[in-house]
Amino acid sequence: MALDFVYIEDLAQLEGTTGTLKGWLYNKRGSKGLYFLIVRDGTGLVQCVVNQEEVDAASWDAADAATQESALAVTGRIVKDERQVGGFEVQATHVELISQAEDYPITPKEHGVEFLMDRRHLWLRSRRQWAILRVRNRIIMSIHEFFQEQGFVQMDAPILTGNAVEGTTTLFGIDYFGEPAYLTQSGQLHGEAMAMAMGKIYTFGPTFRAEKSKTRRHLTEFWMIEPEMAFYDLAMNMDLAEAFLVRIATDALRDCQTELEVIGRDTAPLEKVKSPFPRLSYSEAVDLLRSDETTAMLNAREAALQDEQQQLTDERDANQKAYGQAKKWRKRQIDAREIEINKRLSEVEEALRNIPQWRESAKNFEWGSDFGGSDETVLTWHFDRPIIVHRYPAVVKAFYMKRDPDDDRLALGMDVLAPEGYGEIIGGGERATDLQFLKDQIAAHGLPESAFEWYLDLRRYGSVPHAGFGLGLERTVTWICGIDHVRETIPFPRLLGRLKP
């Protein structure tokens, strides 16, 4: 197919030729007789130079009239210029205004979260969002490639279900022709059925949780990848999860250099995502949490934060003192810096408020409870790569988990915790195979056995050892991108109190 225009990502192959770009105006600078149009087309950014002496009057008028996010077609010579974004520049010979944008609300300056979230449909055009969502795309491709190359069959679990797997409080209920139904919370039970048909499968679909959680880690609608493998035990499951994450990180580092740079991701921590991952049993993790080593580490972090707080406060005071005599450009610089300082200071203050509680929570952690968010964060601070925690107390895990044959109090579950405080991105384990054990567990969890008859059939007809896990896509993208909130990792996030746009 021959296109009558070229894409910015292909400019390197087109150096020295003349081509037409079609895109939107990202930013504009100018002086007398000269405009610099920064154009985006979805594949990248490029600067187009419009010189009044080298274009016709209509082209000059078009460049003059173009406002932010106006649609443009720019024809010109493609030249290399290391100084420019993307390394190339287009010297325009013709400019056409395809459509003029009204006042675009998102300027190249800073905006608040609520303002941007209300305009998410436009925010997607910003460079940082472009980069994050391209990393998401790369990760999705890595996931499919990883499983497909190993003979896994992708199978979708239903989104409408009648099964309440872990209690109905976190399920979105709907009316299914007069019958109660729910939006799925996990495809796992159906995944098990499909694994008994195909051997190795993975699901890739949306899941819904009606948790009233307003945190940087929670969405009410998110995408989950759930592999399920017949004849896999817990150790094989952990090996697979580890290889899987190494693949995702390696691919992103190799293929998303530009995107990670735009986001400002320090890639050094990602370079360390290599096998083997540290593996701790739950009991070992509890010992580590309670240890003097953990207390010392938290003390050191606290001291570092206090130093930073002092430095920032000093800098702000010095700036305020200098403000009176400062030149205009310097005042502007100080204003911008003050906003940065205040933002960081409130983060530091928050952390300083939290650390004493975290230290107490870790020191007094009791064997038998589940880890809180802070405990997970504290654990991961001890390591430079993802860690796997396995063999949890059965009481804190789901009914379908297999018990540890060596210790009946334990379930053969495992979680993978991402480094840098990103926390749980994978949860899974080996599934119970015994029919009577499952019936007892369903009863013990207060679940209606009738709803699980089909699931119990899997144990009646050729029950085999099997295992699997679930990966939260958005949490994984958040970690790989090194950003602080899941809401930027999905095109249209669904959060508590947010259903639009």
Place this chain on the structure above:
RNA sequence: UGCAUGGUAGCUCAAUGGCAGAGCGCCCGGCUGUUAACCGGGAUGUUGCAGGUUCGAGUCCUGCCCGUGCAGCCA
């Protein structure tokens, strides 16, 4: 749901209980290589809502609404 924190110009944010301000954006003018360009000028306000204290409230008090984060729960 509990705790913390915030709501001031279109946006991001300042303002000891004492004349509501800056930068950006917008409009006008200048500038032939800018990098969130720069320089000069201009317009822009129901300080979230409702009460209260006070000579005087953006600031203090009470209630409500909305945002953000943390906890619980989880991927």
